[in-house]
Amino acid sequence: MSFWLNNSTVPGVSPKAIPIIVALEPRESISMHLPPQLYLASQSPRRRELLAQLGLVPESVLIEVDETPRPEESPDDYVLRLARDKADAGLATVSKRSSVSQSASAATQINHSLILAADTAVVCESRILGKPAGPEDAGAMLRL
Numbered sequence: 001m002s003f004w005l006n007n008s009t010v011p012g013v014s015p016k017a018i019p020i021i022v023a024l025e026p027r028e029s030i031s032m033h034l035p036p037q038l039y040l041a042s043q044s045p046r047r048r049e050l051l052a053q054l055g056l057v058p059e060s061v062l063i064e065v066d067e068t069p070r071p072e073e074s075p076d077d078y079v080l081r082l083a084r085d086k087a088d089a090g091l092a093t094v095s096k097r098s099s100v101s102q103s104a105s106a107a108t109q110i111n112h113s114l115i116l117a118a119d120t121a122v123v124c125e126s127r128i129l130g131k132p133a134g135p136e137d138a139g140a141m142l143r144l
Helices: 047-051 075-101 102-113 135-142
Strands: 001-004 017-025 038-039 112-117
Touching: 038 047, 038 075, 075 112
Parallel strands: 038 112
Antiparallel strands: 001 017, 017 112
């Protein structure tokens, strides 16, 4: 399931829809009677802060996703792919936790879980810059 957030109110950012990827598993068993457990497939303190402002306290899920851009991949496609890959990895991690536990409460937990994943990228002239390797690399990016 994808939600789209319009960032047109963010100063300095041109209006554009930002994809927010949420994985639900299993989709048919999300109950409206129990609030879902929210998992954040990210270690980003900023994302945790934004969710806290909404009164949400997610559990962080440690994930590993290859963030290497694919040849000829546009920045928009790159960010969307990473968000989906992170949601899938988060879902796999939460599912694995519940299968290891084998308890009824773990099964209920996975049946009422939301995995939230997002990604951002710095782009200059259609080139995805990625994360700087260090201070000198960061300085070079700022001079572009």
